[in-house]
Amino acid sequence: MNNASRLHGLIYDSPYSVVLCCLAYLVFSLLLFSISGLFEADAIEMGFDSREHLLGLILLMSLLPTWFIGCMFITQRNSFKIAKMLDADLAQRITAIPARYFWYGFLGGLVYALAFNVPIGHYRRVLEGDWAMAAIFLGQILVWVFSGWMLAVRLYVGNQFYRLGETIPINIFEQSRLQPFARVGLVDLVIILGGVAISTVQSIDAQFRLGNYLTAFIVAVPASVALLMRPMWTVHKRLLERKRALKAEVLAQLRAQAQTSDTASAESLERLLQRRDRIDALHT
Incomplete structure (x- = not known):
C-alpha cells in the first residue's frame, strides 16, 4: 500500500x-x-484583563483547530459519499485535492494571523524569549492556519460541485437528484457557524470585546456565503433558466389560444393555465 x-x-x-x-x-x-508555562503565567502582566480572559483564549486556541480538524474529516467523507452517488469523476476529483490548495490555505491563514490577529507587542515579547507569549503566538497562528486549510479545501470541493452542475442532466419537475448540491453547502455553513459558536469561549469572563470577534467575522461572513452558494449556483442558474423558458412557452401558447373561443380551445386554455401555475410553483 502506497x-x-x-x-x-x-x-x-x-x-x-x-x-x-x-x-x-x-x-x-x-x-x-x-x-x-502559560497556565501559571500572570495574566495581567501579559496584558489580559483577567485570568479568565487568558483561559478563554487558551480554550479558543485548543478547541477551534480541533473543531476544524474533525470537520475536515467528516465533511470530506460526506462530500465523497454524495459525489459517488452523482458522478464517479466528481468523487475522484474530491479525493485528489491539488497540493496548491493546502498551500493557499496555509499562506492565507498565516498572513491573516500575522497581519490582523497577533498584536504588535507579542512579536517583541516572543523575540525576548517569553515562552508563554510564544505559545500564544503559535496558538493564534495555528487557529488561522487550520481555518485557512478548511476554507481552501471546502472551496475546492464546492468548485467541483459547481463544475458538475454545468453538465448534470436536470429535470425541473423532479429535482430530488439535485438535493446533494444544496446539502454540501449547508454542511459547510454549519461548520462556520460552529466555529463562531466556539469562538464565544473567549468571553468566559462575561466581557464582550469587539476586537476578539471582528477579525473572525470578516472571514466568516463572506466564507459562509461562498461555501453555501458555490456548490449549487450552476444548478440553480440552469433551473431558473429552464423555468423561464417553460413559462415563456406557456405564455406564448396562452396568447395564441386567447384568440379562439370554441369549447376545445377553452379546455386547452384551462390546461395551459394549470401548467403555468405549476411552473410558477416550481422551486429553483
Whole structure:
C-alpha cells in the first residue's frame, strides 16, 4: 500500500481517525501551553484583563483547530459519499485535492494571523524569549492556519460541485437528484457557524470585546456565503433558466389560444393555465 492509499484510508475509511486526530491536537495544544508555562503565567502582566480572559483564549486556541480538524474529516467523507452517488469523476476529483490548495490555505491563514490577529507587542515579547507569549503566538497562528486549510479545501470541493452542475442532466419537475448540491453547502455553513459558536469561549469572563470577534467575522461572513452558494449556483442558474423558458412557452401558447373561443380551445386554455401555475410553483 502506497502513501496515497494510506492517506485515503485515513481520511475516508478509518472509523477512528477523526477521534484520534482531534485528540492528538488537543493533547499537543495542552502540552504546548503547559510546557511554556502559560497556565501559571500572570495574566495581567501579559496584558489580559483577567485570568479568565487568558483561559478563554487558551480554550479558543485548543478547541477551534480541533473543531476544524474533525470537520475536515467528516465533511470530506460526506462530500465523497454524495459525489459517488452523482458522478464517479466528481468523487475522484474530491479525493485528489491539488497540493496548491493546502498551500493557499496555509499562506492565507498565516498572513491573516500575522497581519490582523497577533498584536504588535507579542512579536517583541516572543523575540525576548517569553515562552508563554510564544505559545500564544503559535496558538493564534495555528487557529488561522487550520481555518485557512478548511476554507481552501471546502472551496475546492464546492468548485467541483459547481463544475458538475454545468453538465448534470436536470429535470425541473423532479429535482430530488439535485438535493446533494444544496446539502454540501449547508454542511459547510454549519461548520462556520460552529466555529463562531466556539469562538464565544473567549468571553468566559462575561466581557464582550469587539476586537476578539471582528477579525473572525470578516472571514466568516463572506466564507459562509461562498461555501453555501458555490456548490449549487450552476444548478440553480440552469433551473431558473429552464423555468423561464417553460413559462415563456406557456405564455406564448396562452396568447395564441386567447384568440379562439370554441369549447376545445377553452379546455386547452384551462390546461395551459394549470401548467403555468405549476411552473410558477416550481422551486429553483
